[in-house]
């Protein structure tokens with residue numbers, strides 16, 4: 263379990279997407295192959311995407327960060343010419359990943375419209391700084407993916423570095439976080455992090471990349487809908503004209519038709535409703551506020567009793583961790599909680615947090 267406890271709010275003057283992208287209301291859709299592989303693959307995918315009015319930006323990796331050597335590492339600079347063709351032929355904007363000042367220079371020379379910093383770059387402040395220095399004075403939208411590890415401060419830091427160079431067209435992309443042997447996702451979404459980012463930088467638009475979160479196609483529509491329901495501002499999705507033959511990330515790329523289907527079925531809910539809706543919502547939120555007050559008061563009372571127990575144990579030279587008692591609590595509270603309609607996993611997480619805090623309090627008393 264990850265608790266996202268960044269306590270800062272940074273006011274960055276970021277320009278809303280719809281003020282610099284024509285005809286784009288929420289959601290912004292960026293789509294295209296994981297990698298540019300051949301002129302034919304790039305153009306045929308782009309032509310298919312251009313028939314979909316919901317897609318505004320064509321993405322393609324030109325230089326690919328591969329975990330191990332001897333895999334396809336991207337087509338390199340000649341792919342930039344193909345992207346220029348995409349732009350002139352289809353009118354789609356183009357976006358690629360840059361991982362060095364040389365990549366930036368070549369991209370600018372070929373009039374790429376947007377650049378993104380990948381998850382492997384954002385973990386390294388040296389790389390981020392080097393890249394942003396090469397962007398000084400350049401007015402180009404920059405997309406910042408989250409770092410591979412669930413560290414909100416690194417993500418915020420990369421955004422701040424870009425902003426410090428005077429860039430105001432900034433978008434964050436949530437592509438999930440590394441977890442060892444996760445069964446359901448390639449990179450579990452850990453939604454509390456992008457939500458934490460919104461809290462930390464309220465003006466930052468966030469797109470979700472369900473392709474790298476899922477790692478396979480089947481969950482992509484579900485994660486895309488969830489992104490919309492959480493008020494995210496758009497999607498970055500990998501699309502290939504023939505996914506089975508893709509040279510990278512073959513399992514997670516949709517066909518243009520599958521993307522069209524996904525976008526047609528996406529339900530975009532309003533961010534806020536009419537007065538009647540707002541009144542009812544206020545009433546329910548007031549109830550929640552009162553319940554939270556009660557919960558916190560009770561939790562405070564519980565910790566006071568924990569401290570009393572701690573002193574009592576200390577006076578009698580008894581150890582803090584009493585496994586039998588703890589096992590009893592888990593079993594008993596799980597039963598009670600489930601009877602109250604609560605989920606087992608939620609109860610386990612919550613009980614663990616309470617137990618950790620109780621142990622910490624008792625250790626403090628023991629050492630005092």
Ligand code: PEP
Nearest residue numbers: 296380381382407437474
């Ligand atoms: C990509 O978008 O193809 C990519 C390499 O993504 P990430 O940096 O999120 O792994």
Ligand code: MN
Nearest residue numbers: 296500510511
């Ligand atoms: Mn990819």
